[in-house]
Amino acid sequence: MSENAPLIEMKGIVKRFGALTAVDHVDLKIESGEVMALVGENAAGKSTLIKVLTGIYEMDAGEIFYKGKKVDINCRDDSKQLGIEAVYQNLALVEQLDVPGNLFLGKEPKKKIFGGLITLIDNKKMAEESKKILKEKMGMEIENFNDPITNHSGGQQQSIAIGRAIASDCEVVVMDEPTASLGVEEIERTFEIVKNLQKNNIAVIFISHNLEHVFEVCDSIFVMRMGKRVAYMSKEEADKEEIVKLMVGAKESA
Amino acid sequence: MSNNIQTVGSEEEFKILGKPWTYQVERLGPILACILFAVIVGIIEPRFIHHRNIINILYQSATYMILAVGMTFVITGAGIDISVGSQLALTGILMIFAVQALPGALAWLGILIAPLAGVVLGTINGLFITKLRVPDFIATIATMIAFRGIVLILAGGQVHYRFPSAIVFLGSYRVFGIIPISIFVAFIIGAIGYYVYKNTYFGRYIVAIGGNKESAILAGINVNKYKIMSYAVMGFLAGVAALITIGRLDAFHATYGEHMEIDAIAAVIIGGTSLFGGYGRIWGSVFGALLMSMVVNGAVILGFPYFYQYVLVGLVILIAVAIYRFLENRRAN
Numbered sequence: 001m002s003e004n005a006p007l008i009e010m011k012g013i014v015k016r017f018g019a020l021t022a023v024d025h026v027d028l029k030i031e032s033g034e035v036m037a038l039v040g041e042n043a044a045g046k047s048t049l050i051k052v053l054t055g056i057y058e059m060d061a062g063e064i065f066y067k068g069k070k071v072d073i074n075c076r077d078d079s080k081q082l083g084i085e086a087v088y089q090n091l092a093l094v095e096q097l098d099v100p101g102n103l104f105l106g107k108e109p110k111k112k113i114f115g116g117l118i119t120l121i122d123n124k125k126m127a128e129e130s131k132k133i134l135k136e137k138m139g140m141e142i143e144n145f146n147d148p149i150t151n152h153s154g155g156q157q158q159s160i161a162i163g164r165a166i167a168s169d170c171e172v173v174v175m176d177e178p179t180a181s182l183g184v185e186e187i188e189r190t191f192e193i194v195k196n197l198q199k200n201n202i203a204v205i206f207i208s209h210n211l212e213h214v215f216e217v218c219d220s221i222f223v224m225r226m227g228k229r230v231a232y233m234s235k236e237e238a239d240k241e242e243i244v245k246l247m248v249g250a251k252e253s254a
Numbered sequence: 255m256s257n258n259i260q261t262v263g264s265e266e267e268f269k270i271l272g273k274p275w276t277y278q279v280e281r282l283g284p285i286l287a288c289i290l291f292a293v294i295v296g297i298i299e300p301r302f303i304h305h306r307n308i309i310n311i312l313y314q315s316a317t318y319m320i321l322a323v324g325m326t327f328v329i330t331g332a333g334i335d336i337s338v339g340s341q342l343a344l345t346g347i348l349m350i351f352a353v354q355a356l357p358g359a360l361a362w363l364g365i366l367i368a369p370l371a372g373v374v375l376g377t378i379n380g381l382f383i384t385k386l387r388v389p390d391f392i393a394t395i396a397t398m399i400a401f402r403g404i405v406l407i408l409a410g411g412q413v414h415y416r417f418p419s420a421i422v423f424l425g426s427y428r429v430f431g432i433i434p435i436s437i438f439v440a441f442i443i444g445a446i447g448y449y450v451y452k453n454t455y456f457g458r459y460i461v462a463i464g465g466n467k468e469s470a471i472l473a474g475i476n477v478n479k480y481k482i483m484s485y486a487v488m489g490f491l492a493g494v495a496a497l498i499t500i501g502r503l504d505a506f507h508a509t510y511g512e513h514m515e516i517d518a519i520a521a522v523i524i525g526g527t528s529l530f531g532g533y534g535r536i537w538g539s540v541f542g543a544l545l546m547s548m549v550v551n552g553a554v555i556l557g558f559p560y561f562y563q564y565v566l567v568g569l570v571i572l573i574a575v576a577i578y579r580f581l582e583n584r585r586a587n
Contacts (some may be wrong), residue, residue, distance in 0.1 A: 076474075092472045096465040096532040097458075105462060106473030108455065120453045148533075 005068025007032045007203055008053070008084075008172060013062035015048050022048040023059075032171065033201040035194060037214040040224035041247055044209050050174050053205075054086050055079040067125040085165035089176040091217070093161055095150035100130040102149055103164050118216050133167050134159075139187075139196050155186025161238055162193055172203045191217045211240050224250055276581045283539035284525050285556035288548060295552040296531035302555050309433060315547035316440035317499045321540035322525065323447040328390075329522055330451075332464035333485045334533025336394040337379060338492050339514035340401035345371040345489075346496035346506055347409045349576065353420050355435025361420040369493035380482030389519020398515070402508075409508040417504055425501020435437065436498040444540040445568065451536050460484055520567070521546055524574040545570065 006029045015023040023045045031035050031117050038046045045061050051057040053064070055073040064071055066082050073079050079206045093102050104126050111122035127145070142156060149157055165173050173193075194217045197204055209216050214221060221238050221250060223231040223246045270278045279286070296303035321338055328335045345368040353364035359422055375397070382393040417561040427435045459480045462470040500506050521530065524545055525538025549570050553563045 090468075092464045092466075092469040094465040094469050094532065096461055101458065101461075103467070106475050108458065119455070121455060121458055121505065123453065 005065065006030060007034075007067060009065040009068075010049075011055065011063045011065070013049065013052055013064075014047075014060045015052055016058055016060050019228050019229045022126070023052065024066060024176060025062075026224070026227075026229045028222060028229070028232075030172065030201055030203050030205065033198050034220060035198055035204045035206060035218045037218040037221045038205055038207045038224065039188045039211070039214060039243065039247060043226075044224040044226040045248070046224055047176065048227075050052060050086070050176065050205065050207065053079065054084055076147065080168075083169065083171035084174070085168070085172070086174045087158075087165050087176065089123055089180065091161040093149060093157055093164075095162070096148050098146045098148060099134075099152075099160060100126040100145070102160050103130045103152060103167050105164065107168065129167075130163075133163055137166055137196065137200060138163055138193050139214040153186065155182050155189050156185065158182060158190055158192060162190075166197065166202065172204065172205065173197060173209070174205045175211070178206065179210060179233075187213065211243060215240065223247060264547070266284070274585070276584050278583045280526060280578065284535075284538045284545060285508045285572070287524075288541055288545050290363040291552065295556065296300060298399070299555050303551055307555070308358055309437070311542070311547050311551045312437045312440075313434045314503070315544045316434070317438040317495045317502075318514070318517050318521055318543035318546065319440040319540045320443050320491050320495040322521035322543045323443055324488035325518045325522045325529050326447070326525070326534045326536050326539045327451070327457075327460055327484045329519070329527055329529060330464045330534030331460040331481055332467070333390040333481065333484060334394065334519070334529075335376075335379065335488050336391065336515050337375075337398040337401055338488060339511035340398045340405065341372055341375045341489055341492035342496045342499065342511035342514060343409075343506075344375060344508065345369070345399045345407040345493040345507065345510075346500045347405055347414075349493075349496065350414060350417065350421065350500070351408070351504060353418055356555075361418050365497055366426070367493075367495045369490045371498075372489035372491070374489070374492030375492070377482060378452065378550075379489070380485035382491050384478035384481050387508070392422060394559050402512075407531060409506065409510065413432055413507050415505040417500070422501045422504055422507055425498045426504065430498070434502070434513075436502060439494070439498055440504065442538070443494065444537060448536040449560055452556045453532060456480060461532055461534070463465070464533075473559055517546065518543075520571050523571060526574075526578055542574075 003048045008028075008030050010026065010028040013023055013026045013028075014021065018160070026049055028049070035188060038050070040046050048057060052059045053073065055078050064073055069083060071078075073082070094105060097105065100123070109122040109125045109129070111120045112118070113120060134142060138159065140159060142152070144151060145247075149160060150202070154158070162173070162175070162178070172254070176192055182190065194204055194206065206214070206218060215235065218235055220232065220234050221243060222229065225247060226249070231234060231243075260422045275350045293305055301307060304389045321342070325335060325338065339507050348366055348371045350369035352367040353361045356364045379394055379397055380386045382397070386491050390398070424439065425436055429435055429438070448569060459465050459470065459475050462473070462475060463480055465475060521543035523540030525540070527533060544565055549566050553566050558566070
């Protein structure tokens with residue numbers, strides 16, 4: 001493990017679906033606390049690349065390094081072990097469950113009774129931990145904590161989905177189009193959460209179509225087109241018009 | 255602009271105990287309906303609320319309460335079990351054979367055959383549904399027919415009766431000589447069911463699976479395992495229901511339990527559980543079952559001809575669902 005190695009480094013990643021090469025020899029590096037936008041048109045390979053990182057797809061070629069050490073990510077559990085979490089586009093929440101129920105879905109704290117004979121969910125601990133996560137990691141409070149989340153706004157549901165990703169100690173959060181279906185205020189709220197994650201030294205990969213949003217929160221921009229990496233630049237060196245050209249293929253760059 | 259958006263929908267609702275009245279009516283609806291029905295029919299015909307009649311109603315509804323608790327778990331997991339009537343009959347006849355075959359005090363162990371056989375039957379349903387991917391409705395219609403066939407083979411066409419006290423005890427024994435023990439059994443099962451729903455991984459994951467199966471899978475929940483468990487719990491409770499029902503009647507016939515699945519499902523619907531899954535109300539189902547028995551009994555006491563009872567029960571189901579939809583719409587606005 002070297003001192004200066006990036007948090008995650010993907011090298012020469014290839015993913016094919018039959019005759020189609022969805023991701024074609026892509027290199028990607030991200031540091032702790034970096035907020036990287038992953039942009040590109042539909043079918044540019046953004047989601048596929050991310051699904052390789054989270055272990056949902058197995059890559060056909062390439063290597064992934066975590067803090068300089070080569071790792072195998074073959075399934076979702078492998079990536080979870082490394083602290084890679086994902087917020088899915090459809091949020092993957094259960095509307096009928098309350099806020100703690102969603103934050104801890106699938107990893108509820110245990111409580112044993114009758115000398116360990118029966119294992120129950122520790123609802124009290126879950127509620128306390130939930131409040132802590134929302135407050136400390138995301139800087140927010142949610143009213144009607146114990147109502148089914150179907151009673152909460154789209155933005156709050158988004159926040160809960162992000163809260164769930166970071167409920168366990170994670171180092172990278174991948175967000176797939178987090179602002180796509182939100183209102184103006186809710187988008188602001190999401191940006192604040194992203195900035196809060198950054199403060200906690202958590203890296204964020206932010207997939208988006210919307211360049212306004214990208215420029216609002218990101219440190220760096222990674223452009224993909226037809227399965228290939230066409231550019232990687234810091235926000236300071238980037239210019240919207242240039243990025244649009246890169247996305248649609250009107251210009252090639254390093 | 256943004257101020258306007260925030261004020262829409264925040265119009266003050268009338269509140270009871272800190273929650274909107276629509277929430278409280280939905281939550282307490284089934285029990286309120288039971289009380290309201292008892293008061294109205296009791297005024298018209300006081301015999302209805304005589305304690306003997308109330309005990310009688312509870313006694314008859316105990317079977318349906320127990321089945322409805324199990325059905326609540328199945329339906330909350332976005333499933334349905336059409337085979338419960340046949341499960342009740344099959345676990346019943348197996349128990350009768352076991353108790354009759356076992357000598358002396360061992361006969362008391364024989365009654366355990368009913369719930370244990372129920373677990374096996376429920377697991378069979380669950381395996382068809384999860385492993386062979388037969389839709390819940392179709393799989394349990396198939397097992398309803400198949401289980402009934404086995405009952406007919408085992409029990410033949412005659413009525414079985416005069417059972418050993420092991421079978422009759424839970425169904426017929428009356429505490430202080432008045433209150434049948436099966437009523438306590440039903441309410442204890444309701445209480446345990448509620449606790450399981452709220453506090454166990456099984457309860458939580460059944461809600462998640464019924465609410466959003468994709469999300470449950472992404473959260474790493476073993477969907478098949480919990481789905482099978484819900485049918486096994488249903489089977490277990492069908493066995494318990496068989497025990498107290500056969501004990502109450504002290505008789506058994508191969509057709510026993512037919513149509514009980516419809517009554518159990520109706521009780522669950524009246525209780526406020528969502529048929530689409532993800533939202534179950536255990537106590538609602540218990541009182542939904544009670545309300546159905548009250549309507550049937552009330553119709554008899556008020557002198558309605560027998561056939562009209564069906565019409566009345568059907569109306570109760572429609573009214574209950576209409577009220578839930580109304581409350582739901584109000585809250586959505």
